[in-house]
Amino acid sequence: MIHPDYALIQQLLVQERSLTDAAEAHGTLGGCLCGAAGYRLEDWLKEILPDGAARAGAGDALRGLFEATAAALRQPDMEFELLLPDDAETIEVRTAALAHWCQGFLYGLGAGSIADASELPGEVGEVVRDFIEISRAGVDAAQDAESNESAYAELVEFVRVAVQLLFEELASARTPAARATAPLH
Secondary structure, eight states: OOOOOHHHHHHHHHHTTOSSOHHHHHHHHHHHHHHOTTOOHHHHHHHHSTTSOOOHHHHHHHHHHHHHHHHHHHOTTOOOOOOOOOTTSOHHHHHHHHHHHHHHHHHHHHHTTOSOGGGOOHHHHHHHHHHHHHTTOOOOTTSOHHHHHHHHHHHHHHHHHHHHHHHHHTGGGGSHHHHHHSOOO
16 A cells, blocks of 8 residues: 655645645545545545645645545555654654544544534444544653653554544445435535
8 A cells, every 4th residue: 555655745735725734634534534425535625625626736646645545444454544744753743643633533524424423332432532532642741752652653553443443333324325314514
């Protein structure tokens, strides 16, 4: 699978006057793909760009990110990856990006056919409530760098696997029948 470059996507979104950063935009995409039936590239661009469209060069990169994300979620081999800054960035920057990713995911999930994701039952609802907490994450200044790195890595892995779980568990919400009864936004 192609792993899009966070810095490149971030730069393109800034050039396109995006309403969000790369992590939050990718989180929004993940949430919408999990919760909305027939979600398209055009739908995502309307969520993240002021004009709802990107110029050619940026459009190609964003299309690649959209297609790679959708394909990874549909694969049974757990290849889905979060679009986050690489390890060369500070732990503070990476943690803030993870929080933004989760905010975007929750927004995207709510923009789909799921009215109140925090009220979902069982494991799915628990995961969503965990994402709400992660969206408020910060670096613990009382911990050493290694502890913060370890905690960050655990959260990233948790979110990555949880998104795949949600995608599978919410498949019924993405059916045409669910879409027909979903409230319009």
